[in-house]
Amino acid sequence: MSPLDVFRSALISLGTNKLRTILALLGIVIGVAAVISTMAVGKGAQERITSRIESLGTNLLFVRPVSDPNNVSSLTLDDAYSLLDQTFSPSVLSVAPEIGSNAQIVAGREANYGQVLGVTPEYESVRNYEISSGQFISSGHVSSRAEVAVLGASVAETLFGFRNPVGQNVRINGRQFSVIGILKSRGGSGLGNLDNQTLVPITTAYYRLGSQRTTQGNITVQNINVQINKTEDIDEAVAEINTVLRLRHRLRDESDFTITSQQETIDTLRETTQTFVIFLSAIAGISLLVGGIGIMNIMLVSVTERIREIGIRKAMGAKKKDVLSQFILEAVLLSLGGGIVGASVGIGLSRFMDGQTLGGNVFNTVVTGDITILAILVSAAIGLFFGIYPAYRAANLHPIEALRYE
Secondary structure, eight states, X not given: OOHHHHHHHHHHHHHHSHHHHHHHHHHHHHHHHHHHHHHHHHHHHHHHHHHHHHHTOSSEEEEEEOXXXXXXXXXXXXXXXXXXXXXXXXXXXXXXXXXXXXXXXXXXXXXXXXXXXXXXXXXXXXTTOOEEEEOOOOHHHHHHTOOEEEEOHHHHHHHHTTSOOTTOEEEETTEEEEEEEEEOOOOOOSTTOGGGEEEEEHHHHHHHTTOOBOTTOOBBOSEEEEEESOGGGHHHHHHHHHHHHHHHHTOSXXXXXXXXXXXXXHHHHHHHHHHHHHHHHHHHHHHHHHHHHHHHHHHHHXXXXXXXXXXXXXXXXXXXXXXXXXXXXXXXHHHHHHHHHHHHHHHHHHHHHTTOEETTEEOOOOOOHHHHHHHHHHHHHHHHHHHHHHHHHHHTOOHHHHHHOO
């Protein structure tokens, strides 16, 4: 038989029992659709995480103190400003130290629990914040320890609804603050939500809201955001910062601070997300395996029902390879067809989920061609693998025994 005749015979055989064919396809369809939609959600999550971190600023390094048993930071405000000395750290463009804690912000009868950050004026540009109304914290506010606050978008909405909060008063840990500005919305949910932050002058946060002091009386900070000139300067900047701070802290052994880059944070979160996606995809892939077993089962039933047909064909001169090719082709066509339909369903499901909100989180899905093609090819390979045994069994039937089968 020619390859075209084998292909035609396989199609006719599959079309003879449509219900059985559809049931055999179903497992593959579900498996491929599950894998594609899971990978699409994972890819979307990765891109969303990357864009969120990059939106916090560009070319950033984060200097944080090593955890101390007494919970006293080893970094001070003077440490942050010392990094601006172009003689010792020419790669540094700007610094934005911060201290923070969670607190309740009250306005009238309304209350909001969120993060309160003590910052400097440079924080606005270094971390890419934008003001929707009012103004940001100024150097005058920092030097005078002014009790002023800039509210995140969700904090302003919770406390004041549709009213303009600028010029109104709020209470933070029982102290009265005047609202001078509102930040533009940046999205997110939970306590880590950037819209659920309230910014105050760093000196006010330290002296008015209860941070601890060093033995020298300096203002301690929890994080120093360092913006460098360009991405290519990361290694030089890390070395410069490390040198300056070790000299200031008079260290000989291990450093009492750590330096991480924005890219390291992105890579770590990507790896975590990728591991989770692979785990979920492996679970979804089990349905592909089940679908393959279903195809083998259907093909074995088909061989049993067509024993006399196989005997007649062999008696009329059909070779072993002709029977083998037809049954393998039937299994591959089943799985390949299921893969194509499953890919269509998976892409459609991913498109539907894109932009949907669940538990306050927005789904972002990204469907890539390589994942789709790979899923279809894997489904075809599963059909080939699970179709070999039924095809081999059919090809090895003796013509006389097959003709005698009732």
